[in-house]
Amino acid sequence: MTPPAPAPAARAPGRSPRPAAPAAGPLLLGVRHHGPGSARGVRAALDAGNPAAVLVEGPAEADALVALAADPAMRPPVALLAHAVDDPGRAAFWPLAAFSPEWVAIRWALDRGAAVRFIDLPATHTLATTDPTRDDHAAGAADDGPRIDPIAELAATAGYEDPERWWEDVVELRGDGDPTAPFEALAEAMGALRETYGHGGHPRDLVREAYMRLRLRAARKEFGDAVAVVCGAWHVPALTLRTTVAADRALLKGLPKVRTELTWVPWTHRRLARRSGYGAGVDAPGWYAHLFGAPDRPVERWMTEAARLLRAEDHPVSSAHVIEAVRLAEALAALRGRPRPGLDETTDAVRSVLCEGSDVPLALVRDRLVVGDVLGRVPDGAPAVPLQRDLTRRQRTLRLRPEADERDLDLDLRKDTDGERSRLLHRLRLLGVTWGTPAAGRAGTGTFREAWRLRWEPELHVRVAEAGVWGTTVEGAATARARSLARTAAGLADITALAEQCLLAGLADALPAVMRALADRAALDTDVARLAQAFPALARALRYGDVRGTDTAALAEVATGLVERICVGLPPACAGLDADAATAMRARIDGVHLALGLLPDAGATADRWAGVLRRLADRDRVPGVLRGRAARLLLDEGRIGDDETAPLMSRALSPGTPPADAAAWIDGFVGGVSGGGLLLVHDERLLRLVDDWLTGVSAEAFTGVLPLLRRTFSEYEPGVRRTLGELAARGPGAARGPEPGTPGFAPAPDRERADAVLPLLHLVLGRETTP
Incomplete structure (x- = not known):
């Protein structure tokens, strides 16, 4: 096909004359x-x-x-x-x-x-x-x-x-x-x-x-x-x-x-494939690379690569599929008047033949082949800022090669190499170089394991260059950055999060400055909500410090002081809150409750905290969602039994309680917490109390409490919701025998039967059975 004729145009007044190429001169190659x-x-x-x-x-x-x-x-x-x-x-x-x-x-x-x-x-x-x-x-x-x-x-x-x-x-x-x-x-x-x-x-x-x-x-x-x-x-x-x-x-x-x-x-x-910088923004770099690199028969080779990719992902694709896809692409090109099949024709053929009309496997082809995850490489002798050279050295030592593909990395912090990898990734995050992101569900658990999701983006080279103003090594730069953040942090929660980051990153030289700032802010802050927000990060930092062998004595003193101030100030701070503030405070209480379990010696502190929860559960001026959550936490910790829980629920759901407040109590007790629905499934008295209250709510009030109840019960697993529906349809106690309790469950735990599983657990965990 011959190149197109240039666009016809008349010379506009005042424009420069159109240049004419000289008969002899340099070779000018205008490209895209x-x-x-x-x-x-x-x-x-x-x-x-x-x-x-x-x-x-x-x-x-x-x-x-x-x-x-x-x-x-x-x-x-x-x-x-x-x-x-x-x-x-x-x-x-x-x-x-x-x-x-x-x-x-x-x-x-x-x-x-x-x-x-x-x-x-x-x-x-x-x-x-x-x-x-x-x-x-x-x-x-x-x-x-x-x-x-x-x-x-x-x-x-x-x-x-x-x-x-x-x-x-x-x-x-x-x-x-x-x-x-x-x-x-x-x-x-x-x-x-x-x-x-x-x-x-x-x-x-x-x-x-x-x-x-x-x-x-x-x-x-x-x-x-x-x-x-x-x-x-x-x-x-x-x-x-x-x-x-x-x-x-x-x-x-x-x-x-x-x-x-x-x-x-x-x-x-x-x-x-993203527009930024000089001439970038091509839609299909993988396709263009294929066109440039294929020595012959580019369509056939492309279909073969697509088939190989789909087969690797367990899609049934055969050689006959490849042949038919090539024929379809060529037929589409002829019908559309194109010299050869282009990306549109090959994509349509892949969708119709290899993917059997589905866009789901086609998305895989577009991601892996049309765009692709090819990462280039430069020689070690290329100029780099000192921080980049130190990072490259650390990556090579720890066998953490930067890759364009996203990949998961599981670390056991008890191993020296994994511990160093973790510290490197945390130091880079502190510097704004987000090469690794903690995987969902693992971050901040305070265990011996960490899960990361790694992906190297070219822009991270700029972030490394920016971070070079803090130092010439990753450790030194992260230490200087942490000290600077300690001086400029806006709130107590920011300081505690920074302390946690320093411990995760192993920045012992930065901790004194961070601890001084933390102690100063903690002494001046009187807002219980902010103290409760800051405490979980502090508790995680203590746990991580214990795991990594870091001296956290100063951190423990600050944590102890925060717990004392939270225990004293929380009951009055919870009185008279509106619905939104009460919901936010519930999250703070949950955070503190979970964080207390991370403290190295939480015995006396746990008793003090249980007393605070008991006061919250008993106070009528405390919003229902907080009273319900306090009762649930006490029940889960074994601080109150079923005999004490039922009267608390009965009082909260009494006819004199406004329906909206009662619904909030239910939401606090069984909503937004693991096992909330199972508690109602296995406790006949609690389910009967909820059922009796719900059937007694007037039609006018029911319309107002329905959204909250719907949100509460929608959080349960489908199986739990189905079981609750069946029990409610039969009526509480309908499926029970003459004795109270749940079918299949004894009135009390059978310790001898429970101990029978221990040998199997020891075998699975690889531990010797203790006599």
Whole structure:
């Protein structure tokens, strides 16, 4: 298929004359960033022209790093990372994939001994702008007039609604003919567009193009016309303009500067699929990589990979499925008038044949193949901030290789290596480098095990650079960061959370400063709710300190003081609360109750806490949800028996109690707590009390309490709800025998029968039976 004709356009008044390419001169290759068709064309054009120097669009300071691209350890996708020395968070990326034309040009030049130069505006100016990550396709600024998408304009001229489809048809899917043919046509088309719309972009484009012309002039002085330029197709017409050196330098005069550092960092296909930085934002990097790398029969190879992936996930896919899918993709391409099957056709064929019409397995193909989790690699000799070098060393020592795929990591803190891994991950989290996230259900349990979910994102290199202001090692930086947070923390809960983080991260040098701040804040804070909110983190910190062998004596003193103040202040603080405040306080009480069990010596403290709960359960001025929760906690701890629980419920559900308050008591007693429904299933008296109260609620009041009761009982497991419904339908006691109790349960525990399971448990746990 021949390239499209350029968009017709009349020259607008006041516009610059349309440049004409000189008869002889440098080889100008206008490309689309991350386009495999452009990359193949660039390679063929360079083979034919054999230039002595290759100029590539990218920050000029990267000339010093280009030799690293020849290192065998370098594997794309990678990116040039530039960051401001004094403000590492101010950073910009220039990603390059294996199918990026710029990467192909760099490797071609290095393999053949040709010179490589980067010709775009230096990062020292780019990072000094307001938005250093603006790419060539970002929306234009308000003061810059309309920003056009040249690919979309050319696609519309050719009658295409989808620019991506047009580009695939005219460039990516071209299998025959001269692969360099599109360059001349694209240059002419871009010239027509620029003639119609002016520069059509951000004012920075004019500055960038002036710098590119200066670099091109310098290269021609050194190498003559044996120079090839690989840049965005939009910039090609600007490089042929006949301007003076003085005019170009005038555009660059007075540009702001900032001191910068550059390096190579690994990148991912998944990150390429998100728009950020130079030329990123391709929708299907995995598909593009396949088109570029497949030596022949790309559709057949793609279907084979999709079938292999689906079979690995236990989907029944056979060779016959692959053959039929290829035929369907080719038939769809013919019906749609496309030169070859593209991503749309292959996706439709995979859905219809391999996935049997289901989008569920198709989502797997899109995630693993169309996008992919390929992570690049850079050589150890690449420049890096000291903190990054220390992190790399620790990763290698602990055998924690950064990976783009999300993976789970289970740690046994009693093992030295796992303990060091845990400390490293916690230190990085303290520094804002969230490589690992504690897995749900395991974080903060205070046990000997931790579960993490790891995933390395390219942006974490910037976070490491930012954290470098705190120190040159991970431990030193995390210690300095913790001390700073201790001085600036806003509340007591923040300080206790920080103390927990320090213990998890093993930052013994930071603990004194954190403990001083904690003691000061605890002494001044009189709000019981905030004390109760802060206490659980403190208790977890004590447990973790005990597990990890950390001295937590000072922490224990603060925790003891907090418990005393909570026990004294909680009953009056719970009186007269409205519904929302009472619900929030219930969460605080639950947190304190669970945290008390983590304290090393909780005997006397538990007795004191039980007395507080008893006062809450007995006080009428305390909201029903808190009285109900206090009664339930006492029952679970064995502090009160069934004989005491029933009168408490009976009083709470008496006819004189407002229905809303009674419903809140039920919610506190059996809602939001493990086993709440089973308690009613196995205790006939409590179920009868609830049933009698519920049937006695008037119709008007029932409408008001229904939402709360519905929320309470909806938290139960389906089996529990079904059993309660059956018992309620039969009526409490209907299924019981002459003796009270639950069918299948004796009136009292049989210790001899219970002990019979102990030998089996010892065998399962690998422990010897104790006599």
